[in-house]
Each structure stands twice: as structure tokens, then as C-alpha cells.
Amino acid sequence: xxxxxxxxxxxxQMLGVIGAKSIDDLFVDVPKAxxxxxxxxxxxxxxxxxxxxxxxxxxxxxxSAGSVPFFVGCGAYKHHxxxxxxxxxxxxxxxxxxxPYQPEISQGTLQYLFEFQTQVALLTDMDVANASMYDGSTAxxxxxxxxxxxxxxxxxxxxxxxxxxxxxxxxxxxxxAGDTVVALDADPSGTEDIASLIDSETSCVVVQYPDFFGRxxxxxDIAAAAHEAGALMIVAIPExxxxxxxxxxxxMGADIxxxxxxxxxxxxxxxxxxxxxxxTRQKYVRQMPGRLAGETVDVxxxxxxxxxxxxxxxxxxxEKATSNICTNSGLCxxxxxxxxxxxxxxxxxxxxxxxxxxxxxxxxxxxxxxxxEIVTSAFxxxxxxxxxxxxxxxxxxxxxxGVLGGVPVSRLMPGNKAVDNLIIVxxxxxxxxxxxxxxxxxxxxxxx
Amino acid sequence: MADMKFTKDHEWVRVEGDTATVGIxxxxxxxxxxxxxxxxxxxxKTLAAGDEAAVVESVKAASEVYAPVSGxxxxxxxxxxxxxxxxxxxxxxxxxxxxxxxxxASELDDLMSEDDYKTYLAELD
Numbered sequence: 001x002x003x004x005x006x007x008x009x010x011x012x013q014m015l016g017v018i019g020a021k022s023i024d025d026l027f028v029d030v031p032k033a034x035x036x037x038x039x040x041x042x043x044x045x046x047x048x049x050x051x052x053x054x055x056x057x058x059x060x061x062x063x064s065a066g067s068v069p070f071f072v073g074c075g076a077y078k079h080h081x082x083x084x085x086x087x088x089x090x091x092x093x094x095x096x097x098x099x100p101y102q103p104e105i106s107q108g109t110l111q112y113l114f115e116f117q118t119q120v121a122l123l124t125d126m127d128v129a130n131a132s133m134y135d136g137s138t139a140x141x142x143x144x145x146x147x148x149x150x151x152x153x154x155x156x157x158x159x160x161x162x163x164x165x166x167x168x169x170x171x172x173x174x175x176x177a178g179d180t181v182v183a184l185d186a187d188p189s190g191t192e193d194i195a196s197l198i199d200s201e202t203s204c205v206v207v208q209y210p211d212f213f214g215r216x217x218x219x220x221d222i223a224a225a226a227h228e229a230g231a232l233m234i235v236a237i238p239e240x241x242x243x244x245x246x247x248x249x250x251x252m253g254a255d256i257x258x259x260x261x262x263x264x265x266x267x268x269x270x271x272x273x274x275x276x277x278x279x280t281r282q283k284y285v286r287q288m289p290g291r292l293a294g295e296t297v298d299v300x301x302x303x304x305x306x307x308x309x310x311x312x313x314x315x316x317x318x319e320k321a322t323s324n325i326c327t328n329s330g331l332c333x334x335x336x337x338x339x340x341x342x343x344x345x346x347x348x349x350x351x352x353x354x355x356x357x358x359x360x361x362x363x364x365x366x367x368x369x370x371x372x373e374i375v376t377s378a379f380x381x382x383x384x385x386x387x388x389x390x391x392x393x394x395x396x397x398x399x400x401x402g403v404l405g406g407v408p409v410s411r412l413m414p415g416n417k418a419v420d421n422l423i424i425v426x427x428x429x430x431x432x433x434x435x436x437x438x439x440x441x442x443x444x445x446x447x448x
Numbered sequence: 449m450a451d452m453k454f455t456k457d458h459e460w461v462r463v464e465g466d467t468a469t470v471g472i473x474x475x476x477x478x479x480x481x482x483x484x485x486x487x488x489x490x491x492x493k494t495l496a497a498g499d500e501a502a503v504v505e506s507v508k509a510a511s512e513v514y515a516p517v518s519g520x521x522x523x524x525x526x527x528x529x530x531x532x533x534x535x536x537x538x539x540x541x542x543x544x545x546x547x548x549x550x551x552x553a554s555e556l557d558d559l560m561s562e563d564d565y566k567t568y569l570a571e572l573d
Binding site: 152286311312316317320 | 485487490503505506508509510512
């Protein structure tokens, strides 16, 4: 069917039927103060070529991630995504059926969801994972809600080394659910004592791994303290590639593990869409949000896939559902599954090693710069750099020299003087020796 | 079964002394189909009549079990956690959900007798 816009005559005729003089008459109920009476200051319509030219000129003002040495992380990481991933996810069998409304006839979709869940459970060392959430931060907030259901308590304790965006999502959800959030102050020194805040009202502690400042630390003691008080430990992983090198949270007593899955198969995408990972213990599976694909056999004994435990979900449980997730991040989840399958266990471990190696080389290079100090002793592919000048100024000056050098902590924790001179720096397999040398040279000039 | 009372939501309650045992009716378990999961409240929880006392989940639906009368939860049927099919096997007996310490015996007067409930079911069909 062609789209045929209305003619002025059509509009006049319709207005006549309802007794209005002009389209503006339909908006008289909007208070005058909230209305814009002047015409928008926009140029007249242009042809495709002119629009392309104008937008390209605007886009060229950005320093894009792929155009300069790039060391920005803090929850979103630039990794190499093989062209084969993009090719495979765009096959129409996957692309057009990303959210099956009659799931059992979409066996291919259910199979990849099942494989995705299996991968997430293996990466996190947990019993069961769902078919994905929207992103790491919303998954983390859902985990807090789930812990409240499991423990029938309403207080979450958040580490001061939890990403401020994750904290903000938890606080927003909790505010409207009437739940309590106790968030520790920013913890750049890694000395917070979160276990001392756990009491008999506490439903869960939320810690990040590696944490916001890049630190890798053992979580077993926190898990033990939480379990002692009848609370759960939730672990948030913003950089899932780290699981190729580090001990998984499941092996340290985590009850719920959430992660941002963007790093595998998905480009930066200006901040989204991403894919949230969510895994838990078998005994909590009925309190888990989201969809779950299961493997079974049909009447002839052949392997098949089904959506399982659907009674937790919105279409059956209505307002009592365990979450309002009704479509997951299907295509991003597919990209994750395909990329991880292509990598395989060995490839994934090797990729993690490359990331760590890249970050160690960078830390070694930056640590020799006068006025710069690496404050993170144990890290994966991201660490905290302390500079003799305020971090925000340093990052701006580096950008002028053609290096995107990281995230000044003051941008995410504004008003906190303790973090003013701190920068979170990430390095991945995309960075070359030349990139690292250019960063160190530029930093030397900026700090001199 | 003469000492049993019934609700329109298909719960039954049986009173012995000041203890009220609560479950779902045979009709309810038949409508639900195979019960696969039962969520029970904490012992000590105070329930008002009409509050959600438990959740029962079958292969095709999940629904709430409401407290027919007010009272504190004094015991829950832990056996249902491992063997939820007990609800299908003996809904009116061994498949009970919770025991309440009766707070207000007069609330029983608002519930249906077995004959009333049978009439009510006949109207539903």
C-alpha cells in the first residue's frame, strides 16, 4: 500500500466535521506557556544529496571512536566485531523473527536463545541464565527487585565502586517501588567495608567486578557476610570479556550475576541498544525475570526447544509477573551468541589475554609520565589513572591532541572532590603499540 | 467435611480449636491442572482476610491463594515445596497450604457452607 499524505482540502474537510477552524485549535488545552508559537528555526526541505552533505559536515565535527587512539571504557567497550557476525545476524530467518509471538514454531530462535543462556551460565559459573535483558544497568536493577522477592526484604546495599549509572537505575526503580537503597560513597581507594552494613533487613549487596575503578578483588568474604545475614550477593560485570581471564562470580558465592554483554558481538552504537546478561542459582529460578528457553524432546523423542516457566511472565501472571520484560534485546543477544560461538573457548580466553596485555602495556607506558600515576594494582583491561591536573581538563587537552584518553571520574561523580584528578582508562585488543605510545607522548605534553 | 467453609475464590478452611487450615478446593486443582510449584508465606506473617497467602502455579496458569479469614501463619505445608503435585492428589486434605491462628472467628460466618459451595459451583458450570 502506498502512503498518500492528506491534501489541504482533506484537512479542511476533517476540521469542518469536528467544528475546528485550524489544526492549532486542537491544541488549545495545552497551557499557553508550554506552547511554541513561533515557527521552528529550521531550513526548508532539501534533496537527499543536500541533506547527506549537511549531516556529513555535522558528523565530521565529532572525533569518532574509530578515528583516533581510543581508550574510553567505563561500561561500554570498543572491541573488534568480525564482519561474519553482522552478516549472520542480518539473515532474514533471524532478523525478521527476533521476537517470536508463537515461539515453538521458531525453533531456530529458541535454539540460539538456549545456546545464549548456556554461554552466559558458563561465563558466570552460575546454574541458569535467562534469554537476556535490555542492558547491564537494567539487569542490575532487576536483580535487586528479584533479591527483594527472594528474601522478602526491601533494602539493598550498593558498593561505592558500583558504576554510577547502575546505581542511578537501581535508585530510580527503588524510589517508585518504595524500597530502600543504601549506597556507599565513592571508593577510589578500595577500602570500603561493605560487609559491616549488612543487617537483618538487608536483602542484597550489589558489588561490581572488576569494579568501577578497574580493580579486581575477591568477593568470597562479602558473599559469606551476606549469606550469614540471609541476604544475597549480586555481582555486576560491565566488561564481560573479563570472564575469559578472571575467576567467575559464581565460584565466589554470587547468588545473582548480571552483566553488560555489549563487548561480545556488539559495537558501541552511541550507547545502545545493548544486551543485559542475567544468571542465578537454580533454586531462585522462579523469581528470575525475563524469558527462558528450555530444551526438551517431542513426541517422537527428537530434540526441540520451548519457552519454559512462562507462568512468571506478564502475559500469564499479569501485574504479579516477575518483571515487565516482554521482548529481550533479541538481535544484540544473537550477535553475542554468534560472536562467542565463533571465538570458542580458546579464542575467548585468548581475547581476554590480549585485552589484559594491552592494558598492562598501557599502564607501564603511562606510569613513566611525570605527574601521572596508576593507582589500580590488580586490573583486567581498565584502570584508574591519577594525574597532577584535574582529569576533565586532561581529557579535553588529550582530545585536542587527537587522543581519546578515557573518562574523567568527575563526569560520572560530579561534585566529589576526592575523584577530581582521577581518569578511568581502558585498553582492548584494538589498541596498537603506536596508539599507546601516542597516548603516553600526549599525556607527557599535557601534564608538563 | 461438614466443618469446612468455602470462598468464592475456591479456597477451603477447616477450623480446629483456634487453628484454621487453608487449602484450595478439588474444583480449583482440577481447573488449574498439574500443579508444578507452590509459594508459601513465612511462618509468623500476619494475614487479613482476603490477603494473598500463597501462590499456586500449574503448567498453564499461576494464581494467588487468599486467606479466607484473618490470622497469623503458624505452619506451612513444606511438603508441597518438594512435591507440589500433592495439591492435585489430595487438595482437600494432605494438600493444604497454611495454618492460621484464627484472629476473628466471626469471619467464618461470611463464608459458604459445603452445600452453598456446591450450589455456587453448579451455577458456574
